[in-house]
Amino acid sequence: MAKYANKVAVVTGAASGIGRSLAQELARRGARVVVADINGEGAAAVAREIEAAGGKASWVRLDVTDESEVAGLIHKTVADHGRIDFLFNNAGIGVGGEARDLTLAQWRRIVDVNLWGVIYGCHAAYPIMIRQGSGHIVNTASVAGLAPLPGEVCYATTKFAVVGLSTALRNEAAGLGVKVSVVCPGFIDTAIFETAEIAGADPKDILERLPRKFFATADQAAREILAGVSRNKDIIIVTLHGKLVVGLYRLSRPLWSAVNRIMMRDYRKIRKSAA
Numbered sequence: 472m473a474k475y476a477n478k479v480a481v482v483t484g485a486a487s488g489i490g491r492s493l494a495q496e497l498a499r500r501g502a503r504v505v506v507a508d509i510n511g512e513g514a515a516a517v518a519r520e521i522e523a524a525g526g527k528a529s530w531v532r533l534d535v536t537d538e539s540e541v542a543g544l545i546h547k548t549v550a551d552h553g554r555i556d557f558l559f560n561n562a563g564i565g566v567g568g569e570a571r572d573l574t575l576a577q578w579r580r581i582v583d584v585n586l587w588g589v590i591y592g593c594h595a596a597y598p599i600m601i602r603q604g605s606g607h608i609v610n611t612a613s614v615a616g617l618a619p620l621p622g623e624v625c626y627a628t629t630k631f632a633v634v635g636l637s638t639a640l641r642n643e644a645a646g647l648g649v650k651v652s653v654v655c656p657g658f659i660d661t662a663i664f665e666t667a668e669i670a671g672a673d674p675k676d677i678l679e680r681l682p683r684k685f686f687a688t689a690d691q692a693a694r695e696i697l698a699g700v701s702r703n704k705d706i707i708i709v710t711l712h713g714k715l716v717v718g719l720y721r722l723s724r725p726l727w728s729a730v731n732r733i734m735m736r737d738y739r740k741i742r743k744s745a746a
């Protein structure tokens with residue numbers, strides 16, 4: 472609880488699903504939450520729910536694909552509250568299907584939301600958090616960002632990129648007072664399975680056949696995510712099924728983070744000597 476009490480947290484994509492549950496859980500734990508979503512009415516409704524339950528929340532209509540809107544939100548948050556302690560870059564969309572059926576418009580849309588949205592958030596908040604000497608950026612990727620799953624070429628492209636961005640940024644941020652984690656959920660029962668597009672197929676045919684027994688609720692996911700954030704985990708894999716899927720992939724990489732720390736130290740030495 473103390474970890475979040477009176478802290479300022481921005482959650483993107485917070486009108487629905489995992490983001491909504493994160494916003495609610497953060498508020499229950501005492502944080503002041505900024506509920507941001509392209510669905511302004513939905514964001515307002517979530518902020519009202521939080522306030523009705525005794526929490527502190529404000530809301531804003533935000534399109535994460537708009538660089539200036541994202542920067543504006545981060546700066547307004549700091550102007551209003553004096554600081555930003557947590558940024559959850561959670562907004563995301565689903566586009567599935569095989570690469571041979573994807574249009575470039577579909578590629579662009581998913582990269583704009585799932586990747587550029589996260590980059591804009593990091594780019595705006597990271598320097599402020601460095602100046603504060605504290606802050607935690609939590610980016611949402613997916614199990615599909617750690618293990619290539621069928622029919623997810625463009626989704627995996629964005630989510631692998633978010634894992635790469637987050638784990639690389641985490642190395643840089645260590646020592647500057649800023650924490651970075653990446654969330655990799657398995658199946659979570661949210662609206663994304665109603666709104667996702669599937670190139671070359673009727674979404675219903677695919678989405679209705681997913682193994683529902685492996686689905687967790689958004690509330691369960693939010694609690695698991697915040698447990699990982701509290702422990703400052705680097706990669707927070709959510710659901711047992713997700714952990715199993717990723718397990719095989721990760722078995723081959725036990726030494727990577729140690730090697731990476733040594734490389735980062737050497738990189739900083741070179742940077743200093745070049746200055």
Ligand code: NAI
Pocket residue numbers: 483484485486487488489490507508509510513533534535536561562563564565584611612613614655656657658659660661662663664666
């Ligand atoms: P959701 O569809 O319930 O919520 C996503 C929210 O993002 C919606 O409220 C939507 O309006 C908002 N959004 C979409 N485009 C936006 C934009 N341009 N600007 C601002 N907001 C925008 O989906 P869910 O499942 O809660 O997804 C949250 C995150 O979790 C996404 O990044 C998704 O890729 C990721 N994820 C979800 C999984 C699942 O099984 N539900 C599994 C793995 C990752």
